[in-house]
Amino acid sequence: MSKFLKKSTLTIGGAMLVIGVAQSAAAQQYNLGREALPEEVAAWDIDVRPDGKGLPVGSGDVYTGEEIWIDKCASCHGDFAEGSGRWPVLAGGIDTLDSERPVKTIGSYWPYLSTVYDYVNRAMPFGNAQSLTDDEVYALTAYILYSNDIVGGEFTLTNDNFLDVQMPNAGNFYPDDRVEVEMPLFSVQACMSDCKPSVEITMLAAVVDVTPEAKTDAVVEEAAAEPVAVEEVAVVEVAALDMALVAAGEGAFRKCKSCHQVGDSARNRTGPILNNIVGNPAGGVEGFRYSSPMTEAADAGLLWTSEELTAFLTDPRGYMRGTKMTFRGVRKEEDIAAIIEYLKSFEAQ
Amino acid sequence: MTEQFKGMKPSRRAFLRGAAAVGGATAMGTSAAAQGDPAITELKPWNQFLGEGVDASPYGMPSKFEAHVRRQDVPWLTADPISSINFTPLHEMDGIITPNGLCFERHHGGVAEVDPAEHRIMINGLVDRELVFTMEDLMRFPRENHVYFLECAANSGMEWRGAQLNGCQYTHGMIHNVMYTGVPLRLLLEEAGVKTEGKWLLAEGADASGMTRSIPMEKALDDCLVAFKMNGEALRPEQGYPVRLVVPGWEGNMWIKWLRRLEVGDKPWHQREETSKYTDLLGDGRARRFTWEMDAKSVITSPSPQAPITHGKGQTVITGVAWSGRGTIPRVDVTIDGGVNWHEARMSGPSLDKSMHRFYYEFDWDGSELLLQSRAHDSTGYVQPTKDQLRAVRGLNSIYHNNGIQTWFVNSDGVAENVEIS
Incomplete structure (x- = not known):
């Protein structure tokens, strides 16, 4: 650090400021940027530390947390935080960390409760971040503690009792010690010749066979031209579908799958089941609680024609103000066409 | 073979399907047939007709013959593609800079x-x-x-329990x-x-x-x-x-x-x-916790499962990359016999602090089976460990910071596979 000066005063915007003698890093000033306003810092500085710094005043109980959980979290994390599909498991896993298949949950692994509050508050629900109130975050944190058997069902979490909660695995983390433990082991003269008497193959990746097939334009064309695949699907389908487009749509639909299911075993999740959607009345999936604008549009006779779906998928919230679909929209027109064709392949049989 | 473009590198599966056809194409490429090589004797469209003008692509893209060079994801790894990862096609690249x-x-x-x-x-x-x-x-x-x-x-986190993904793009492409x-x-x-x-x-x-x-x-x-x-x-x-x-x-x-x-x-x-x-x-x-630094690591990018040897025996180039979060890479060793004997590779390109380094090892392949490995030495004297050495210290559940030595098995047809060896 070459630019350190023993500077006692400097000019900012014409005003003379006296810098405290405690300042160690008085360096060159460029007088760039401006002072942050307190309300600007408050808007962005939402982080919470293990010592409680940053925790807002608030409270929430397990029961309230469960209601919010079922509405906003359970579709991915399961009703009891047990996880769904490949979405994170948040409860259970106690005493598995040294086993062959450790289950790292909030209860079994996370060292600090502040991390739960901070993360839920800043990043959840997935796709609608920073939409929860402070009390809702307290309530959800309480419910997660309850689902991990760390607190009872009558528990209310507040900013006052927050630091009393002890996470079971808090003591089992230690700082990186690779420099002490591994560097000496691995910083040794390397053998260059006759290093071992024989070599055997002990494991082959081909046996596991989980490598994805390379996606290239050439391969896609090849797949679309496979007559066998077309016939197999064509037997099931009623309408004449563009199978290449359906295949492309299956890929494009992956971004929808975090909230929507299709097929025989589909369930309503964050979003409704999307079987029989194209050409049918909007808002018609049984058991799904639609937003009021969607219900109103359905009552007014909205049909999900390809045109309407295209408009909706291009800009969901622009198309329908107040829709529960918090997705930003599909950018590529060809992806929308492919998704619609894919959805057509899930019509009544 | 349904390849559109002659000379394009086949995908791994296409290669496995049509190894014989590739052999035939190679023969035509290297020795003139009776009528001469059509690549020479026939007039090609690009010899005769005009190409696109300077206004055709204001932001340039790679040749259409390179369309197979792309990032690739592994759908089963994550719940959805939004909170997810894809992989750099290391097997198609050279030098040290990633486009x-x-x-x-x-x-x-x-x-x-x-x-x-x-x-x-x-x-x-x-x-x-x-x-x-x-x-x-x-x-x-x-x-x-x-x-x-x-x-x-x-990176390489899916390989802690053993060889799993066939391709350095997948095993090492989070870089x-x-x-x-x-x-x-x-x-x-x-x-x-x-x-x-x-x-x-x-x-x-x-x-x-x-x-x-x-x-x-x-x-x-x-x-x-x-x-x-x-x-x-x-x-x-x-x-x-x-x-x-x-x-x-x-x-x-x-x-x-x-x-x-x-x-x-x-x-x-x-x-x-x-x-x-x-x-x-x-x-x-x-x-x-706070395991911030990336340990020294290397991988052979070609040959590798997605980049098999297609030319048969004879002069063969082995190449790969090495890097260390603690400095530079003054040296990489390469073995073709599974670590019985090692050879110092040739470093080429700038050697910059905390940057990728490129290495080459050229040899005359006799067509016999190979077990390829590379081993990086960084400027602190640390030598890239084997996977078993790492497992002895860290167990199998670490997920992160797997910098163990990678092995590719190459068979006599030039097909490469991710393996582990004794």
């Missing part, structure tokens, strides 16, 4: 599309002046250029190496005036995951950059446009993209990505 469009992506809330005019960088916490910068302000600070690798801590232009983070912190008790920095992104990591002040004041260019052009959206943090030699998750805030504090924050994730669970059930 911007091929740099692997790892997002936790999708690609944020940030309007630079509406982007601000705030410094708050234990500073003399809490400051806000616009992008224009940022670009008025003195800037520097550095080439650094960025490796995800989970890229680009030249950054940016402002030393130190200058921004000095502008705000870090108080003496300010020992830690929290960096925060503007994306929907609100990504945050704690960084010790010593590192922040050392070599970190607040970067806005990669390889000379603006950061790509998927790499944090308009501005990202560069934390040389340290795990990629700390290189906060869409950087919007830097908070100075007296303690670490223990955020989700430094407690639940990016901590290394060891065999005894305890976990290392």
Whole structure:
């Protein structure tokens, strides 16, 4: 650090400021940027530390947390935080960390409760971040503690009792010690010749066979031209579908799958089941609680024609103000066409 | 074979299907048939007709014959493609610089599309002046250029229990190496005036995951950059446009993209990505935390499962990359017999601190089976360990920081496979 000066005063915007003698890093000033306003810092500085710094005043109980959980979290994390599909498991896993298949949950692994509050508050629900109130975050944190058997069902979490909660695995983390433990082991003269008497193959990746097939334009064309695949699907389908487009749509639909299911075993999740959607009345999936604008549009006779779906998928919230679909929209027109064709392949049989 | 373009490298499966046909094509390429090589004797369209003009592609793209060179994801790895990862096609690359469009992506809330005019960088916490910068302000600070690798801590993480994915793109492709232009983070912190008790920095992104990591002040004041260019052009959206943090030699998750805030504090924050994730669970059930540095590592990129030997025996080029979060790579060793005998590889290209290095080993292949490995030595004297050496220290559940030696088995047809050996 070459630019350190023993500077006692400097000019900012014409005003003379006296810098405290405690300042160690008085360096060159460029007088760039401006002072942050307190309300600007408050808007962005939402982080919470293990010592409680940053925790807002608030409270929430397990029961309230469960209601919010079922509405906003359970579709991915399961009703009891047990996880769904490949979405994170948040409860259970106690005493598995040294086993062959450790289950790292909030209860079994996370060292600090502040991390739960901070993360839920800043990043959840997935796709609608920073939409929860402070009390809702307290309530959800309480419910997660309850689902991990760390607190009872009558528990209310507040900013006052927050630091009393002890996470079971808090003591089992230690700082990186690779420099002490591994560097000496691995910083040794390397053998260059006759290093071992024989070599055997002990494991082959081909046996596991989980490598994805390379996606290239050439391969896609090849797949679309496979007559066998077309016939197999064509037997099931009623309408004449563009199978290449359906295949492309299956890929494009992956971004929808975090909230929507299709097929025989589909369930309503964050979003409704999307079987029989194209050409049918909007808002018609049984058991799904639609937003009021969607219900109103359905009552007014909205049909999900390809045109309407295209408009909706291009800009969901622009198309329908107040829709529960918090997705930003599909950018590529060809992806929308492919998704619609894919959805057509899930019509009544 | 349904290949459209002669001379295009076949995909692995196409290769396995049609190894014989490839052999035939090779013969035509290297020795003139009775009527001569049609590549020479026939008039090609590009010999005769005019090509596109200078107004055809204002932003240039690779040749259509290179369409197979692309990032690739592994759908079963994650619940959805938004909080997910894809992989750099290392097997198709050479030199040390990763082209911007091929740099692997790892997002936790999708690609944020940030309007630079509406982007601000705030410094708050234990500073003399809490400051806000616009992008224009940022670009008025003195800037520097550095080439650094960025490796995800989970690179090779799927291989802890054994050989699993067939291709260095998948086993080692969570890495890229680009030249950054940016402002030393130190200058921004000095502008705000870090108080003496300010020992830690929290960096925060503007994306929907609100990504945050704690960084010790010593590192922040050392070599970190607040970067806005990669390889000379603006950061790509998927790499944090308009501005990202560069934390040389340290795990990629700390290189906060869409950087919007830097908070100075007296303690670490223990955020989700430094407690639940990016901590290394060891065999005894305890976990290392703050494992920031990336250990020395190397991999042979060709031949490899996606880049088989297609030319038959004779003169053969082995090439690969090596890097270390603790310095440079003065030396890489290569073995073709599974580690019985090693040969010092030839390093080529710039040797820069905390950057990728390129190595080559040329030899006359006799067509017999090969067990290929590379072994990096970094400037601290650390030698890349075998996977078994790592497992002896860390167990099988660590997920992160797998820098063990990779083995490719090459059969007499030139087909390569990911294996483990004794």
